[in-house]
Amino acid sequence: MRAFVALWRREVFSMMVSPFAFVLLGVWFLLNGMLFVVALNTQQVMDDLRLLPPFLFGSGMLVWLLLPAFPPLLCIRLFAEEHRVGTLEPLLTAPIRDFAVVLAKYLAACVFFLLFWGGVLLLFLLLHWHGGDLDWARVLGGMTGAILTSFLFLATGLWASSWSSNLVLGAGGGAALNYLLLFVPALFELNEGALGAVARSMHLPNFLDRGFSAGLLDSYALVYMLGLSALFLFLTWMRLVSRRWVP
Amino acid sequence: MGAMSRRLRLGLLTMFAAACAITFTVLLLYTFSRPGLRVRIDLSSTGTAGLSDRTVTALNQLPEDSRLTAFLFPEDDSFRWFNSNVYPQAFDRITSLMEDARVQSGGKLQTLVVDINSPMVAREREINRSARKPGEAIILESGGHRRVITFEDLFQILRANVNDNTPARIQLERVDAALGDAAVALASGTTLKAGIVTGYGQASPTDPNGLLGLSQLLVRDNWEPVEIEGPADADDCDLLIFVDQKQPFLPSDLSAMETWLAEDKAVLVALGPNASPAAAQQWNQLLKDRGTGFEPGLLCEPIRSANGMVEGRSDCAKLELNSERFSGQHPITIPLIEDNRLLLVIGARPVIFQSGTNDFTQERLLRTDPLAWADSQDPNGLVFSYDKNEERGIRSIAVASERWAPGEEGRMGRIVALGSSASLGPGLDFNRDFITSSLQWLGGDERQASGLIGLGERPFRPDRASLARINNMSVYGIPGVTLLIGLWIFWRRKR
Structure with a gap:
């Protein structure tokens, strides 16, 4: 446990002192700020601020474009870069279980990603301080959904990062996987029968748009996001374990 | 060989473990998608974010x-x-x-x-x-x-x-x-039964050129259409529909119809200009207490064209009705006005008000233009033009009648008298909204306004300075500070 905490702290610290992570954070804030301003300045949102959370966390560009791309970028340094610079082997031979390594890196990424969402929350607070009468159930619901989605995308990014030392492949593979998770169910959502039913039960933006952003927490959506995150963490662990056997 | 075999075994083991994990996740999701295990928590303070x-x-x-x-x-x-x-x-x-x-x-x-x-x-x-x-x-x-x-x-x-x-x-x-x-x-599974009377020369509800469209419309609106010979067969029906009538009722059916009306049951009667005059006369007697009835003739209106008002063409009998010609007071026509619907009534006879009794109220649902006239049969047939024997003026095309207060069994005695049979047959597509709305009213299911709640709108009206501050902080402030921190970290690490 002590080794796990030490590794987690090391990972969080290394992100906190990484210029790359802060550039990523800055770009994220910039793009989100622009989306926020564009949404806020539309007549519809000005007339009813309740429409802002669904726009940002549900059907807007944040979910469809930005959210799948950023978590894998944060994850590339977790395994792919360690592999590239040769520090992964010493880590795997250290007296710490492989799964603890995976979990420590993942939780560190999650904690750092909360900073990403902290900036978005700051935008809503800014609005509140300037007299915006926000529906906090919708804001916090939407943010909960978005945070859980980003945790899922971090898990897929981590898995993609564990596959090779190639940073582009790690980030690109993770992002591609995330886009698949978003777009494939959307394509088959209206299909009849089992295919349509499966697609609807995997449709992340629907969870965000029709559930979380409307101020409704759905147990299935929570299980879906946490379950898939756990699956990708397990697959990452399997990948690390198999490296010992098939380098 | 041994190392290869070991690698293969371990690789297969890894793949098996991954397959097990995926299967477990799918089963987990399937289990939690089951109705009994799925819960939704409404975070809103009013508790109206979800269903009641x-x-x-x-x-x-x-x-x-x-x-x-x-x-x-x-x-x-x-x-x-x-x-x-x-x-x-x-x-x-x-x-x-x-x-x-x-x-x-x-x-x-x-x-x-x-x-x-x-x-x-x-x-x-x-x-x-x-x-x-x-x-x-x-x-x-x-x-x-x-x-x-x-x-x-x-x-x-x-x-x-x-x-x-x-x-x-x-x-x-x-x-x-x-x-x-x-x-x-x-x-509740309660489907209302609509009896379509076919025993007096009416079209069949199974005939694509007859009343099949009406029959399908009834099914769509949760009615069960039943083909019956006459009112005497309509014991378990909730509504009787008469679309044109080529012969008057036989005594048994006339008596059954009188009983039906006395019991305040619903009727939709559409008699076009080609309906039997004797049948129309019979209906006038039946509906006398209700304060409505039918007149002979074919309603015509002059056609507005670039050359002024045109008469003498068969198109004069095609009545284009915009929302100004609908009653703004009746549940049947109010939705049509709100939706800005247009109707096209082809071949209609005038529907009239009779003296009636004080127990019933009447409302003119659809009306003609003030320049309309009821074209009567000339020796040479219909001429579609106004002559001195006819009278110009606003005429009713459809009238609704109902009790002021519910009758003994709580029924309202609702009747819609329509002067066009084509509106329920070949011309149904042009009048679908009106017919649907009429059927809903006749079934006691006019648009309910219950359960209305506010949306809880939250308008935001900042002054220019506040909005500029929000915009600047969002686009420049927060990202700028973050990038500066990144730059500072980079500079410190460089040193």
């Missing part, structure tokens, strides 16, 4: 094959003028409640949201499958029956004002209540 207990209970009573489809198409342009947020707000509310309905229905309800972003093929398929008409927002289907909820049924909207550029806005909404009403109606 009444609606959830009603949805849970629906059979397994039930289907709820929402069509989110912004069809009324006036709801988009001046950047109105009617559609964003409405669609936001409908989609979140649809999802809640799916979850809370215990898996019995298959919900589908079709919008302008849906793939075109799937969109067309759903529209065709559900026979969706413009204006219909939600269709609930269960056990071969269906309830249609129009956009106007769901939202009470203050229309845009073009004089001061005020956008349309939603005043109140009743999505939850409307879903609940529809589910209750379908779950």
Whole structure:
């Protein structure tokens, strides 16, 4: 446990002192700020601020474009870069279980990603301080959904990062996987029968748009996001374990 | 070889473990998607973000094959003028409640949201499958029956004002209540029976050139159409429909019809200009107490053209009715006015008011132009032009009558007298909204305004300085500070 905490702290610290992570954070804030301003300045949102959370966390560009791309970028340094610079082997031979390594890196990424969402929350607070009468159930619901989605995308990014030392492949593979998770169910959502039913039960933006952003927490959506995150963490662990056997 | 074999075994083991994990996750998701294990927590302070207990209970009573489809198409342009947020707000509310309905229905309800972003093929398929008409927002289907909820049924909207550029806005909404009403109606399984009388020379409800369209419309609106010879066979019907009549009633049917009316049961009678004069006379006697009846003749109007008013053409008998010609006081026509519908009534005879009794109220539903006349048969046939024997003026095309107060068995004695039979036959497509609305009223199911609640709008009207501050902080402030921190970290690490 002590080794796990030490590794987690090391990972969080290394992100906190990484210029790359802060550039990523800055770009994220910039793009989100622009989306926020564009949404806020539309007549519809000005007339009813309740429409802002669904726009940002549900059907807007944040979910469809930005959210799948950023978590894998944060994850590339977790395994792919360690592999590239040769520090992964010493880590795997250290007296710490492989799964603890995976979990420590993942939780560190999650904690750092909360900073990403902290900036978005700051935008809503800014609005509140300037007299915006926000529906906090919708804001916090939407943010909960978005945070859980980003945790899922971090898990897929981590898995993609564990596959090779190639940073582009790690980030690109993770992002591609995330886009698949978003777009494939959307394509088959209206299909009849089992295919349509499966697609609807995997449709992340629907969870965000029709559930979380409307101020409704759905147990299935929570299980879906946490379950898939756990699956990708397990697959990452399997990948690390198999490296010992098939380098 | 040994190392290869070991690698292969370990590789297979890894793949097996991964397959097990995926299977476990799928089973976990399947289990948690089961109705009993799925819960939704409403975070809103008012508790109205999801469906009410009444609606959830009603949805849970629906059979397994039930289907709820929402069509989110912004069809009324006036709801988009001046950047109105009617559609964003409405669609936001409908989609979140649809999802809640799916979850809370215990898996019995298959919900589908079709919008302008849906793939075109799937969109067309759903529209065709559900026979969706413009204006219909939600269709609930269960056990071969269906309830249609129009956009106007769901939202009470203050229309845009073009004089001061005020956008349309939603005043109140009743999505939850409307879903609940529809589910209750379908779950109760009470289908009203409509007897279509065919024993007096009327067209058949199975004939594509006859009343098949009407029959399909009845099924769509949760009626069970039954073909009957005459009123004497209509014991278990809730509504009698007469579309034209070529012969007068036989004594037994006349007596049954008198009893039917005395029991205050509902009637839709459409006698066109070609109906038997003796039958029309008989109906005038039957409807005398109700204060309505039929006159002979063919209603004609001059056609407005570039050369002025034109008469003497058969087109004069095609009456184009805009919302100004509908009653603004009656539940049948109010939705048509709100939707700005147009009707085309082809070949109609005048419907008249008779003295009636004080127990019934009458309302003219549809009327002609003030220049209209009832063309009478000339020796050479119809000439479609006004002559001195005829009288110009506003004529009624349809009249509704009902009791002022419910009768002994709580019935309202509702009657719709329509001067056109074609409106229920070949011309049904041009008058579908009117007929649907009439059937709803006759079935005691006119548009309910119950369950209306506010949306809880939260407008934001910042001054220019505040808005500029928010914009600057969002786009420059927060990202700028973050990038500066990154730069500082980079500089420190460099040192």
